Amino acid sequence: MLQSMTGFGSSSLKIDDLEINIELKTLNSRYFDSKISLPPSLSNFELNINNILKDKLIRGKIDLKIKIVGSKNNGVTFNKTIIKKYIDELGEISDFDDSQILKSVLNLPNTIDKEEQTISDNQLNKILNALNLVISDVLNMRKNEGVNTKKDLIKNINNIKIHLKEVEKLSEVHKKTIKEDLENKAQNLKIENDYGRFEQELFYYLEKMDINEELVRLKSHINFFLEILDNSQSEKGKKLGFITQEIGREINTVGSKCNNSNIQNNVVEMKSCLEKLKEQSLNIL
Secondary structure, three states: OOOEOOEEEEEEEEEOOEEEEEEEEEEOOOOEEEEEEOOHHHHHHHHHHHHHHHHHHOOEEEEEEEEEEEOOOOOEEEOHHHHHHHHHHHHHHOOOOHHHHHHHHOOOOOOEEEOOOOOOHHHHHHHHHHHHHHHHHHHHHHHHHHHHHHHHHHHHHHHHHHHHHHHHHHHHHHHHHHHHHHHHHHHHHOOHHHHHHHHHHHHHHHHHOOOHHHHHHHHHHHHHHHHHHHOOOOOOHHHHHHHHHHHHHHHHHHHHHOOOHHHHHHHHHHHHHHHHHHHHHOOEO
């Protein structure tokens, strides 16, 4: 199934006296690029959490935030002995009153002891279970967006096929018209004595402007593009990106070889559809 790389999920839950808030965002990226914000009590588990994200989300710019709030998280103790000592000593060398000195003292080392929060194994398991549910929500969002993206991709690739068929028809008419025009000019110039040389030059010219090989390759790339859309692989974005480059190369060659206005119009339409394909492929897993 085709998946987008854009997704969002969040969850809030209460575990004992703790409130847990989880928020996960994913955007498109060529690689797995994670940014994880955790409270100190979970910092030791960052690598494990990162591996969970990488295993399930595979690729994309990942932004995970986990916040824990609760009575334990807010526990602080003022070290009164050290604070009083700071105030007394600073009072001897300054003209400020104690309230003004206190504001500065509280920023000095060892004046406040923050109670370190600890997470039990049971609490950790519940947090990881909640994270997995959030990841599932993100994956569902990715899949839903992938369904809509696939419809747009098929629409644009089919539009390229329509213009490709039109170019095939126009190309045959164009070659025939040029050949007849050159033959008429040759007759007017009366070059019967060297008509064999003229035929060689005509053949060379028509071969140079022939786009049959490009059209055959373009058809092949389009079919391969559709095959990848329908296969069961989970990662398709990079392959589709490579194929769009090849499609673009053939379309550009067709445009450079043919100076027929009707063919050029179809080339422009194919390029327009191709740009949409490229843009959409960037957000596919």
